[in-house]
Amino acid sequence: MSTELNTGVGVNSAAERGWLAGLLLRRGDTLLPRLAFYYRKMAALPRPWRRQLRRKLAVTVSGAALLLALAGPVLPPALADADAPAATITVVNGEVAITNNNKCSLMEAIINARAETNNQMKADCASGNINGPDTVSLPNGGDFVLTAPHNEQNGPTGLPVITTSMTIEGHGATIRRSTATYSHFRIMAVDPGATLTLRDTTIRDGWASPDYDDGPGGGILSRGNLVIENCTIADNYGYYKGGGIYAAGQLTITGSSVTNNWVWGSAAAGGGIFANGQTNITDSTIADNRASADDITAHGGGLYIGPDAQATISGSLINQNTASSHYDTAGAGIFVYGQATIVDSTIAENINSGNEGGGTGGGVYVTGQATISGSTIRDNVVHAFYEGYSYDLHPAYGGGLHNDGTTLVVNSTISGNTAGYGGGVVNTHEGNLTIWHTTITDNHAIQEVADYDEAGGSGGGLFSGPHYQGENCSATTLRGVIISGNTSDISAKQALFVPPTPGYCSASITVNAFNVFGQGGNAGLVGFTPGATDIVPSAGLNAILSPLADNGGPTMTHALPQGSPALDRAPNASCTAAPVNGVDQRGEPRNQNGAGNVTNNECDAGSFERQAGGGGGAAFLVSPSGSGTVGGVAFAPSDILKYDPAAGWSMYFDGSDVGITKNLSGFELLGNGDILMSFQARQTIPGVGSFMPQDIARFDPTTTGDNTAGAFQWALDGSTKGLSTSGEKIDALGLSDGLWAISTTGAATVPSGGGTLKAQDEDALLFDPGSGNWSAFFDGTPIPGLKAEDVNALWVDPTNGDLYISLLNAFNLSGVSGNGRDIVKLTNNGGGSYTPSLWWNGAAAGFPVNVDGLEILP
Structure with missing residues (x-):
């Protein structure tokens, strides 16, 4: 009859018990869990297996389990436990460094969580599970101040590099670099093949090394899979790529804010985030970030989507980011080099200040491929630069959106943006731009230097012309679009301007698709004429569009007032089919009989569909009897x-x-x-x-x-x-x-x-x-x-x-x-x-x- 140690492992002799007890006293912290694990596995084997252990190996089940426990982490296939539970390693508030003080520090916890053998564990913390991902748990509202880098594997980094998959549960804690130290280092780094899930944590005050190879990612550098949930990435400083986050691998951000980060250096990219892999950003804010350069370029003040990136941005706010450089700037809000889908998001109040070479794209700049739907691009600015000593002026293009690639805009609003050329939208070079059921209004093309030929002032709503002399093979298609209420400082170059380019290929504009151009009988078009199905309203702007407001849905819109000439303009089929898909910008159903007459054309132009259903035109309040969703x-x-x-x-x-x-x-x-x-x-x-x-x-x-x-x-x-x-x-x-x-x-x-x-x-x-x-x-x-x-x-x-x-x-x-x-x-x-x-x-x-x-x- 066997006796039992508290391991749950059967031991069959007094000698065995004494020898095992001594071993457990010396190595119990690491050996005990493994011994119990292997004993349970061996005991669960069929009886013939256990019989062969006794006959051929002359060991008991407990003896075999002990041998396996002593052998190391490698498990025989028959015993491998893919579902071994993850360990939770709890960190003591404020403890950061690796110190033998019986207090589990942040560095020690990460080392134990990433350990692949027991001899890599730090004794101050609970052991991690060497067979699976672990969780590092920080105290509620904790504060962890880093004063020196732990390693220089990817350039100086404050914490041990994440080399295996793990989760850090922050519970509102902050991990920050001490602002009293002169040492430059980022906060965290993630290796290829590893997954870091960071929850409810603030990463702050990282300052990456100014060396080129070590500079990316002032807050976090990731070449693996980085998942950020309900976090704040703020006040970090990077060089060249990614002031807040540099992500060469997969990046997922949900319910988080990336704010007040800064990237600096030649060809600076991504003041908030540099992303060059599969990227998903949902319900998050990217705000007050900067990309700056004293020479070459600065791209993506808020977010840079790299050439290998496939990004989806939904339900998010890209706000008040800036891009500035001595030579060229692009995309103060978002720069798209790869592929991007922007859905139900607001891109607002971003500022592009280019010097030599000018600036392009206050809200968004696209040189790759982009789809923008259900979104509002508003109040972004691109400034021109005038060199007084040489009398050279470097113009500004695309206050809201500048397309040099392939872009589809659908069910969106572009409003209140400012630039020298194309206050709202610019399509240049060989850009291919298609706009469906979108409202473009209240944008301004300003002439920043009076009486200067290249000072701007052309195309308040949309400009399709050469960015550089002779370059203009762009193609623009407008379907069910409202372009009204835009202004240009040079009246002869009106709200939608397509300049002639003698001796070069000219821009093409495809219309005749139920568009609304201008107001008060003035189409505001230069370089082409409306098609047969397009209209130029005789009414003033107030009768066409209401001011920008929260009219329901995730983003702000311009409502259509009762009697607007934009009501019921387009055929029903043009709304129900892709890419409009039967909804307006707010998610309200399309093909509503807003004008009151039943016809086959009940799809409103622009991004807003005035809803049917009676009500005599009056607004009202209702309390619902249950839960649900209406109009987004x-x-x-x-x-x-x-x-x-x-x-x-x-x-x-x-x-x-x-x-x-x-x-x-x-x-x-x-x-x-x-x-x-x-x-x-x-x-x-x-x-x-x-x-x-x-x-x-x-x-x-x-x-x-x-x-x-x-x-x-x-x-x-x-x-x-x-x-x-x-x-x-x-x-x-x-x-x-x-x-x-x-x-x-x-x-x-x-x-x-x-x-x-x-x-x-x-x-x-x-x-x-x-x-x-x-x-x-x-x-x-x-x-x-x-x-x-x-x-x-x-x-x-x-x-x-x-x-x-x-x-x-x-x-x-x-x-x-x-x-x-x-x-x-x-x-x-x-x-x-x-x-x-x-x-x-x-x-x-x-x-x-x-x-x-x-x-x-x-």
């Missing part, structure tokens, strides 16, 4: 949404921001902006109280929208005013002459004048918040079909007493039919008589759930 806006039943027929959907009240988790069963917007609201179930509001479905809360907002904030207070304790039964839960709120109109889920009985007042779920009562008295208001019973329904939302028109309601289920009121997603107008005929009509068809507008509350805006 995700919502929960605790929210209030805003719908503007001219601008689409947006968030008005985000309940999760202020702790609301229950369904808003009703709400009413007061004149001062406060919101009355009732809840479908008990809702506890800290510091205020617990609200039952018979109660009303009052919310005083300081901000509304995606960042809702404010304070709650009690408005009505229903139990003190006669509302207490299950049928007296409030499911609709309105306002009439300062009194609160209330409808309930079932029969209600409330005190009134010494007696009682009764109402059903299709009725509404009035409550005076000043006196606390009840009175009758709306009797729905006489309206054919309404007696069987439950009024689920209510708004009272203060000008004429018309009622707007939604109903809980499918309905038919005097032949007017619909369901809970619709809004019915009850026209007040006087004497308690109403005529129903369908005011808003929720299904036609794509609203996916029932309406629980309603407020029509002035």
